[in-house]
Amino acid sequence: MGxxxxxxxxxxxxxxxxxxxxxxxxxxxxxxxxxxGVVGESGSGKSxxxxxxxxxxPGLKASGSIGFEARELLGMKDREWRRLRGAGMAMIFQDxxxxxxxxxxxGAQIDEQIRLHERVSRREARARTVALLxxxxxxxxxxxxxxxxxQLSGGLRQRAMIAMALSCGPALLIADEPTTALDVTxxxxxxxxxxxxxxxxxxxxxxxxxMGVVAQTCTHVAVVYxxxxxxxxxxxxxxxxxxxxxxxxxxxxxxxxxGPRPDALPSIPGRPPAxxxxxxxxxxxxxxxxxxxxxxxxPALREPEEGRRVACxxxxx
Amino acid sequence: MxxxxxxxxxxxxxxxxxxxxxxxxxxxxxPGADPxxxxxxxxxxxxxxxxxxxxxxxDRPLPVQYVKMMExxxxxxxxxxxxxxxxxxxxxxxxAAPVTLSLVLWAAFFWxxxxxxxxxxxxxxxxxxxxxxxxxxxxxxxxxxxxxxxxVVNLVTQSRWHDTFLFRWVPPLGYVPFSQSPWGWATALFxxxxxxxxxxxxxxxxxxxxxxxxxxxEDSIRTARAKGAxxxxxxLWHGLRLSxxxxxxxxxxxxxxxxxxxxxxxxxxxxxPGVGRLTxxxxxxxxxxxxxxxxxxxxxxxxxxxxxxxGLYALLDPRIMEGRHGR
Numbered sequence: 001m002g003x004x005x006x007x008x009x010x011x012x013x014x015x016x017x018x019x020x021x022x023x024x025x026x027x028x029x030x031x032x033x034x035x036x037g038v039v040g041e042s043g044s045g046k047s048x049x050x051x052x053x054x055x056x057x058p059g060l061k062a063s064g065s066i067g068f069e070a071r072e073l074l075g076m077k078d079r080e081w082r083r084l085r086g087a088g089m090a091m092i093f094q095d096x097x098x099x100x101x102x103x104x105x106x107g108a109q110i111d112e113q114i115r116l117h118e119r120v121s122r123r124e125a126r127a128r129t130v131a132l133l134x135x136x137x138x139x140x141x142x143x144x145x146x147x148x149x150x151q152l153s154g155g156l157r158q159r160a161m162i163a164m165a166l167s168c169g170p171a172l173l174i175a176d177e178p179t180t181a182l183d184v185t186x187x188x189x190x191x192x193x194x195x196x197x198x199x200x201x202x203x204x205x206x207x208x209x210x211m212g213v214v215a216q217t218c219t220h221v222a223v224v225y226x227x228x229x230x231x232x233x234x235x236x237x238x239x240x241x242x243x244x245x246x247x248x249x250x251x252x253x254x255x256x257x258x259g260p261r262p263d264a265l266p267s268i269p270g271r272p273p274a275x276x277x278x279x280x281x282x283x284x285x286x287x288x289x290x291x292x293x294x295x296x297x298x299p300a301l302r303e304p305e306e307g308r309r310v311a312c313x314x315x316x317x
Numbered sequence: 318m319x320x321x322x323x324x325x326x327x328x329x330x331x332x333x334x335x336x337x338x339x340x341x342x343x344x345x346x347x348p349g350a351d352p353x354x355x356x357x358x359x360x361x362x363x364x365x366x367x368x369x370x371x372x373x374x375x376d377r378p379l380p381v382q383y384v385k386m387m388e389x390x391x392x393x394x395x396x397x398x399x400x401x402x403x404x405x406x407x408x409x410x411x412x413a414a415p416v417t418l419s420l421v422l423w424a425a426f427f428w429x430x431x432x433x434x435x436x437x438x439x440x441x442x443x444x445x446x447x448x449x450x451x452x453x454x455x456x457x458x459x460x461x462x463x464x465x466x467x468x469v470v471n472l473v474t475q476s477r478w479h480d481t482f483l484f485r486w487v488p489p490l491g492y493v494p495f496s497q498s499p500w501g502w503a504t505a506l507f508x509x510x511x512x513x514x515x516x517x518x519x520x521x522x523x524x525x526x527x528x529x530x531x532x533x534x535e536d537s538i539r540t541a542r543a544k545g546a547x548x549x550x551x552x553l554w555h556g557l558r559l560s561x562x563x564x565x566x567x568x569x570x571x572x573x574x575x576x577x578x579x580x581x582x583x584x585x586x587x588x589x590p591g592v593g594r595l596t597x598x599x600x601x602x603x604x605x606x607x608x609x610x611x612x613x614x615x616x617x618x619x620x621x622x623x624x625x626x627x628g629l630y631a632l633l634d635p636r637i638m639e640g641r642h643g644r
Contacts, residue, residue, distance in 0.1 A: 054543055082546075085542070085543055101559070112544065117545060
């Protein structure tokens with residue numbers, strides 16, 4: 001992970017005002033032209049990680065470091081952070097129906113973002129909006145820009161959302177489960193679009209719980225469990241040979257496409273710990289099949305192989 | 318568009334018709350409300366009563382009476398008062414209307430600007446002492462009877478401290494037409510309309526605060542912040558956009574009912590010759606034609622305001638135009 005790291009989270013820790021830690025220790029890196037898939041169960045802290053990068057979590061205490069383009073975001077003044085939001089980094093949300101303001105046309109909302117960050121006339125902004133919508137594959141973009149969110153289909157809405165996110169040419173695009181609310185064919189189209197964005201040189205951070213989506217779209221993957229990154233590495237390597245027992249269990253739980261159908265799909269016994277009841281040591285230990293005495297001390301994220309990092313005692317040299 | 322407009326107009330006419338029948342029945346067809354005896358006065362001879370009954374048409378069947386009444390009210394507009402014989406009722410109401418309109422416009426200006434400031438301030442500073450103070454003030458304003466407040470204002474500004482520099486400008490009670498003196502018009506209306514607005518400021522600020530706080534939890538507000546919009550823009554542009562629908566519908570109804578004579582107490586206390594005071598006088602003397610006229614006038618305003626609010630709704634929220642409520 002060289003100097004061209006676009007986003008570098010280092011021991012990011014996030015807690016509620018009452019001291020309950022939501023994120024324990026999140027360290028991950030997104031480089032230009034990379035797509036990092038952040039996977040984990042519901043409540044593992046994927047979305048919180050994304051929101052804290054965007055600085056959308058007022059009232060929560062964050063510590064550690066969020067490095068973005070050689071700048072430190074934590075402790076930055078809100079005014080400066082605001083200038084980055086939408087322009088330097090942009091976010092796509094899960095449900096484009098509720099994410100758009102229902103009472104204004106989508107064109108007006110995209111124009112607004114452009115005009116928030118650049119001094120352009122209404123007419124110019126609209127021309128750019130229409131061009132963007134066209135590039136996102138929205139048919140008849142000029143008419144589509146005048147429509148309201150409820151008048152568009154789910155897929156078109158999400159395309160409009162992506163167009164809005166890309167309107168100021170962000171270096172980092174954060175997509176928080178962008179396809180969860182969409183049907184499968186539309187999902188494939190949106191993922192292709194994300195791949196194109198990545199190929200054009202932006203960094204993409206894709207939050208999902210779907211390993212299939214990660215395999216299809218991402219170059220790297222980070223597995224989050226209970227507020228901690230437990231494994232990070234290139235998608236192909238992690239998929240072929242997962243290191244952390246949690247990742248192994250996750251991948252085993254995906255039904256195979258061919259071959260004999262298993263009698264029962266393997267599942268992980270137990271449930272993830274609540275933020276206020278995390279074990280002292282390795283957070284996955286209570287559900288882990290390899291658990292041993294030294295799991296009582298929380299393992300650090302190590303790099304047993306070039307480019308791969310894992311937090312597990314099994315790989316302590 | 319034209320069809321929906323036509324059906325809307327049809328609905329409005331139907332509602333107005335219903336109200337007119339109801340009001341007519343209450344005042345003319347209720348047993349014991351024989352208007353003849355009232356007009357004839359106490360101790361009139363049976364011959365006089367009979368003559369009056371024939372003259373005013375009270376010996377005809379009720380539907381005929383109703384049609385005659387409506388004709389006199391809306392078509393020939395020569396309905397005359399039972400109390401001040403010969404005084405035409407419709408011009409009287411129309412003369413009072415501008416007074417009420419001025420009073421209510423001023424009050425609306427005060428209560429909209431006041432409640433916007435209070436509501437937004439307490440929503441932004443929620444749970445702080447400012448928020449609590451404003452909401453308590455709002456509750457006080459809301460629960461203060463307007464006639465009492467009006468009397469207190471009169472007591473202070475007209476007699477007790479009238480000669481101090483604070484209230485020297487306050488004109489005597491009553492109304493000054495705008496055409497006669499714009500300054501006199503404004504000063505005469507300032508205190509009455511402020512008094513009228515006080516309870517509305519309290520109510521509207523509370524409504525706006527809760528609506529605004531609900532709206533700020535929406536996903537679209539998070540999107541607005543993710544776009545890089547600053548707090549002022551997020552609150553005033555995105556937040557208000559989402560939360561002012563119920564505010565506007567409330568405003569439309571209150572404004573209409575005030576125009577229709579709902580400012581009765583304020584008008585009586587401040588001696589404003591408006592529609593409310595006219596209604597008050599008509600009720601005090603049981604002047605049936607005048608009651609009929611003022612109530613119909615109020616009904617027309619409320620119905621029209623309802624239609625306007627619905628139209629405004631469709632403009633502000635495109636989902637409503639297509640009959641898709643909710644999201």
